[in-house]
Amino acid sequence: MTDIHEYSGDNPLTILKARIALLATAIGGPDYTSHLEPPPYKLGDDCLACLRDLKRWFKLVDDQQNRWDVAMACAEYCILIDDLLPILIDWENKCSLAAKLARKGQSQDFKSSAVRNKEYHDSIALNCLQLIVLMTWPLILTEQSPAHQVSLYTDLKKHQLSYKRHILTSENGKALKAANRLAFNILQIDKLERTPRDNMILRLVLNFFRNLLAIEPGELTISSKQHSSTRGINTTDMLPPGVSMDDISHNAVVSAFQRNKVLALLLTLASSSSSEFDQEFITIPLMEVMFYMVKEIDPKALIRNDPQKCGPDTSKEEHYSPVGLQLTELLEKERRLKKIVVQNTSTRHSRFGALLSIQTADHKRLTVSGGQNLLDDTSALRKLDNSKKWSKRLPIKQDEASNKGLPNSLLNSQGKSFHFRKETLKHFIKFIENFLESGFNPLLHRITNHFTTEQDQMVILEQIQYLFYYSWFLRYYREVYGKHNESDDAPVSMAVKETSFILVSSLLRKGYEEKNWAVAHAGMIAFNELLLLINNPAFKESEDVEFILSRLLSDNRLQLLANLPKSALKHSMPFIRSSIHLTHTALKTFEAYDDDANIMVSKKTKSRDNDNTSQADIENLMESEQIDRDEAIEILTSNIKDYSINFQKVQRYYMNEPMIDTYISFLQRYMELEDEDLKKGIHFLHRVLTLDTEQSLLFRIDLIVLLRDMLSSEGVPRTSPVRKHIEKLSDYYLHKIKKKLKSSPAWFVGILFPLLHDSEVGFFQKYGEAKIIKKNAFYAVPPSRFKRIEDEEQLPDLHVVAMHYGIVVSALLDEGKQDLVDQLVEHLKVILSNVQPTSTILRDEERLPRSAMELSLREDIEKDSLFFDKDFRAILKLVGYHLPLTVKESCYLPAEIEIAKLKESLNHITKYLTTPFETPNGLPSSSYLIRPKADRNIGQEEQDGWVSNEDYELNEPGIVNDDDEDALADDNGYFNELLGDTYNKSNESNLARGMAKTKKKSKDKKKKPKKRSRNTLPTFEVGDNHVKHDRALVSSKEIISDSEDEDVVNPVFFENEMYMRFLLDKFGGQLPDEKYSRFGKFAAERMANNGDINSDFTDLFGGPVPQISSLQQVDASSTGPGKTLISLSDRISAQIEADPDSQTDINDDEQSIKIRDTINGFGSPTGEENMSQKYTSAGELPVEDDSSVDLNDEQDAGDFVVKKRRKVFVEDDDE
Known part of the structure; x- marks a missing residue:
């Protein structure tokens, strides 16, 4: 000693x-x-x-x-x-x-x-195992490590690799069996009789297995400051002599574990309950063992290599093994890269005469050498750009000290390079399946409970291990059970429990806020798998999933999910990929649940308000559902809360410039990305392009260059299934930017620079018009826009302009507004009569004062049409007038307008005043007009008339069928939901208030819509209104009472409507808020007192309240009371007086259509006659032409529906 x-x-x-x-x-x-x-x-x-x-x-x-x-x-x-x-x-x-x-x-x-002395020899074996664990303990090297540790790191790593080889190969790994025997001796002892020393032995054995799995060759680069200058870490071979990768591979470890029954011991410990073992000693080591067991393995690749999971291979490569297919893909990639290298490499003879030198005006010289750089302008400019040098700003260095003990390849590995022998693969997959069925849920439950109580004590590595363990088995479950349409959620039910979701969310948030990017990376992977899991049909009805969805709607969590990809640009490529995948899954999840009006979440706590449940209700539920009394009481007294998902609001969190930077940077590495990654990237760009208010985020030069490079001969291969989606995106994007450049030439400069975030300048850059900052002026409505005309691309521009004049003139004439057109013609004639024949623009006419250039309507004509008539403002814009933005501005002809254009406009207007215009579709002219709302709603699509190219012929040689790969499943329908659902939801949000879509009957569910051709991408053009709004409209439940069929229509309601029209006419079509409030009290008092009023309303009308008889004498106008309202009021009053006991039953749909047609027919002299002809009987409903009703546009008086027993006010969209 x-x-x-x-x-x-x-x-x-x-x-x-x-x-x-x-x-x-x-x-x-x-x-x-x-x-x-x-x-x-x-x-x-x-x-x-x-x-x-x-x-x-x-x-x-x-x-x-x-x-x-x-x-x-x-x-x-x-x-x-x-x-x-x-x-x-x-x-x-x-x-x-x-x-x-x-x-x-x-x-x-x-x-x-x-x-002879068993206890003595057992103690020796135990001490040997303790020393082995100490010698094989994972080496941790951080920024704070002293120099002598850095100098020993390489040698110790090599010695550990040698240890691993000898442990696995010495007598077929009998050292593992010895450790297994030490644990087995403890398992034979009853839990109550085990000492803390026995529990420590179990933990020691698990640490031994963990160390073996964790030993890997050292990294060549430790960090930017940890290079060993004395021993040369970067140049030293990390494998010791006599040790190969096959000796220490994952295949060798799993094979040794299987031979020595280590896998069986792990299953026993993982599936055990807390009553059998002291979980405090074995829970964390078990998690670490499972983490190192699966961390380098891709579940999809594991299943693909298993013939039982992937099934029979019927593709043309059926004669190749999975490894052979991977080799074929790598060889093809190598061939493409070699071709690029050869094209850009010059030979000795080609360098002669390949020097171009240009002297600039400031006596500087630009030189380009090399024959390959002189092939075209692009290559020469690229050579010049690559030769430039600048002082690049150093990025802020992330806090690497927090990532203590984490190798660089921990989360950056793709997990696709593992190799198992056939027998080993069979045993490993069997172990994973057994563990998923019996051990995953118990172990996850114990780990979650342990870390929930001691979350502050979790080290960085434990957080990553927990998140990776969580995500890996969820993905394996999804890959195996999801593809086989199995609905058993038992293997991973613990993953969607409340405690698991809270812990995963808190770790993700904590990693982001504390800038522990490794934890944030693992958290994104885990959260992405969780979102994919709750979309599984097996979990749709789970209360735990509803709880998760309710928590996902909080602003803090939405902001966190949106901030992760914004900060991903300065991190590694795997980090960016994980953030892209999480964003894609989150948006798809929110969009899928946006179809539901509400999500019903039942809380486990009982509400005190539900104590009045009757005994009969309990007994009826017990009898109908065959349940006991306790379950029935719990169901009846559960507290249910509604949560709604506003997808438009959620989508706005992701629409910002840093997010676009991340996606463009991600797609710029398209040569390294899989097809699935590319599709998710362009899917988001499609989403941005379909939002009018966010399109400007994509108007940038780097995206144009990126699309050009991706579609070049050296870009995405033409045989790639995703290339056609890139081409579709490119066509639509160029169409959008071309249109923006035409309407706002400032974008020729704007695409070269980042977006301007100044409120006024940025508003103009986004919308193409100045931002109104006047607070005391009423705003004018936006003018109507023109839809795409059939075959518009094939028609000359002059002919299209002439058709636009015909459309808007005919629409004004159909609405009885010929006086407006005549006043416009008169003003144009006055202007043209005062110009000289030699003049080309109005600026040359000094005789014309500014007042003559202004257009002012006569008093007998509705002057507010300059501000609130969308069709009239459209024709003014078409002529070239400067449109007023508020009622305080004037409408005038700018001095720069060409006289020839004025003459041409006058000819077109005069022509269609006398000659009827025939529309190509045979419908009224208003079907070619888009009347936008006064406010700019987020997410409203622009109907710009873009038409995609012809369909691709996928049967051509060299085009890969999308169904060949699982990763490209449903490839052609990949973007269908984006364009279809987004537009439908936008239309639903634009319906008039008080209206709702009709629910389809059950029999309609059998009728499936016609499928889109699988070779076509959904067009980005939004169809005509008369096609889009073919759904029937019914009154909303919020407006109609439950007993609507028994209610009597009160004539006072129509009288109130006449008062409202009178006030609108008096105040120029816009009623101030205080007037609206007073009118509400006025209408309510008249309804309550059967037409009488007791209060003083002189402030509302600016004098005495006018009588109904005086209102009936007023002529109908665009804002005055209509004759139909007067006739309906008189008719109902007469019926009530004639038969006061009868109940006048007028169908709500009929009333709604009558009033809407009345609004559309204001000003028409034949409006009353048409109404009387249409409604011959109360039970007959007229057939309404949907093309005449523009549901995207509230009319000047506003669309509204009759509301029974409650007051309804006319809504004017111009306010």
């Missing part, structure tokens, strides 16, 4: 090595006196004491002084290989022989001869 306190003096390291050498000699060695070959190992007289001294040296020096000197000395004297392993294997052989003899009844003789 040696005195550990002698580790002092002038050269302590020399003394330490001498002491370790003495201990190594005293432990024991080969018995050369034996005649056996090789000689057996013989224990020293003080073997046990020497082993304990060696443990104390580890504790004194390596642990307390943070050094690796003892471990290095033990490695130099080969204590583990020459002493510890032979002792363990010899002990295992003797114990195994004793067990066999005991089964044969010969244990007494053997016990007296072979194992």
Whole structure:
């Protein structure tokens, strides 16, 4: 024995090595006196004491002084290989022989001869295992590691690799069986009789298995500041002599574990309950073992290599193995890269005469050399750009100290390079399936409970291990059960429990907020798998999933999910990929649940308000559902809360410039990305392009260059199934940017620079118009826009302009607004009559004052049409007038307008005033007009008339069928939901208030819509209104009472509507808020008192309240009371007076359609006659032409529906 306190003096390291050498000699060695070959190992007289001294040296020096000197000395004297392993294997052989003899009844003789002191030898085996665990403990090297640890890191890593090889190969890994036997001896003891020492032995055995799995070759680059200048970490081969990767591979470890029954022990411990073992000692080591067992394995690749999971291969590559297919893909990739290298490499002879030098005006010289750089302008400019040098700003260095002990390849590995032999793969998959069925849920439950109570004590590595363990088995479950349409959620039910979700969410948030990017990376992977899991049909009806969805809607969590990809740009490529995948899954999840009006979440707590449940209700529920009394009471008294998902709001969190930067940076590495990654990237860009208010985020030069490179001959291969989606995106994107450049030429400069975030400038850049900042002026409505005309691309521009004039003039004439058109024609004639024949623009006419250029309507014409008539403002814009943005501005012709254009406009207007315009679709002219709302709703699509190219012929040679790969399943329908659902939801949000879509009857569910051709991508064009709004409209439940069929229509309601029209006419079509409030009280009092009022409302009308008879004398106008309202009021009053006991039943749909048609027909002299002709009977509903009703646009008076027993006010969209 040696005195550990002698580790002092002038050269302590020399003394330490001498002491370790003495201990190594005293432990024991080969018995050369034996005649056996090789000689057996013989224990020293003080073997046990020497082993304990060696443990104390580890504790004194390596642990307390943070050094690796003892471990290095033990490695130099080969204590583990020459002493510890032979002792363990010899002990295992003797114990195994004793067990066999005991089964044969010969244990007494053997016990007296072979194992005379069993407890002594058991203690020696246990101390050997403790020392092995110390010598194989994972090496942690951080920024704070001293220099001597850095210098020893490489050598110790090599020694550990040698240890791993000898443990796995010595007598087929019998050291593993010896450790297994130590654990088995503890399992035989009852839990109540086990001591803390017994539990520590179980933990020691699991740590031994963990260490073996964790030993890997050291990394060439440790960090930017941890290069070993003395030993050359970057240049040294990390494998020791005599050790190959096959000796220490994952295949070798799993094979050794299977032979020595280690996998069975892990299943036993993982599936055990807390009543069998003290979980505090084994929970965390078990999680670490499973983490290292699966961390380098891709579940999809694992299943693909399993013939039982992937099924028979019917593809054309059925004669190739999975490894052969991977090799074929790599060879093809190598061929493409080699072709690029050859194209850009010059030969010795091609360099002659390949120098181009240009002197600039400021006497600087630009030089380009190399024949390949002179092929075209692009290559020459690229060469010049690559030769430029600039002082690049150094990015802020992330806090790497928090990622203590994490190798660079921990989360950055793709997990696709593993290799299992056929027999090993079979055993490993069987172990994973057994663990998933019996061990995953119990272990996850115990780990979650442990970390929930001690979350503050979790180290970084434990957080990552938990998240990776969570995500890996969820993905394996999804890959196996999801593809086989199995609905059993039992194997991973614990993953969607409340405690698991809260812990995963808190770790993700904590990692992001504390800038522990490794934890944030693992958290994104785990959260992505959780979202994919709750979309599984097996979990749709789970209360736990509803709880998760309710928590996902909080602003803090939405903000967190949106911030992760914004900050991913400065991290590694796997980090960016994980953030892209999480964003894609989150948006798909929110979009899928956006179809539901509400999510009903039942809380487990009982509400005090539900104590009045009757006994009859309980008995009826028990009898109908065949449940006991307690369950019935719980169902009836459960507290249910509604949560709604507003997808438009959620989507706005992701629409920002840093997010676009991340996606563009991600797609710029398209040569490294899988097809699935590319599709998710362009899917998001499609989503942004379909939002009018966010399109400007994509108007940037780097995206244009990226799309050009991806579609070049050196970009995405033409045989790739995802290329056609990139082409579709490129076509639509170029169409959008071309249109934006035409309407706003400032974008020619804007695409070269980042977006401007100034409120006024940014607003103009996004919308193409100035932002109104006047607070005391009423805003004018936006003018109507023109839809795409059939075959518009094939028509000359002049012909399209002429058709636009015909459309808007005919629409105004149909609405009885010829006086407006005549006033416009008169103004144009006055302008043109005062110009000289030689003038080209109005600026040349000095005789014309500014007042003559302004358009002002006569008093007998509705002057507000300049501000609130969308169709009239559309024709003014078409002519070239400057449109007023508020009622305080004027409408005038700018001085820069060409006189020839004015003459052409006058000719077109005059022509269609006398000649009817025939629309190509045979519908009214208003079907070609888009009347936008006054406010700019987020997410409203623009109907711009873009038409995609012809379909791709996928049967052509060289085009890969999308169904060949599982990763590209449903490839053609990949973007269907984005364009279809987004637009439908936008239309639903634009319906008039008080209206809702009709629910389809059950019989309609059998009728499936016609499927889109699988070779076509959904067009980005939004169809005509008369096609989009073919759904029937019914009154909303919020407006119609439950007893609507029994209600009597009150004539006071129509009288109130006439008062409202009177006020709108008086105040110029816009009623101030205080007037609206007063009118609400006025209408309510009249309804309550059957038309009488008791209060004073002179402030509302600016004098006495006018009588109904005086209102009936007012002529109908665009804002005045209509004749139909007057006739309806008189008709109902007469019916009530004639038969007061009868209940006048007028169908709500009929009323709604009547009023809507009345609004559309204001100003028409034949409006009353048409109404009387349509409604010949109360039970006959008219057939309405949907094209005449624009549901995207509230009319000037506003669409509304009749509301029974409650007041309804006319909504004017111009306010």
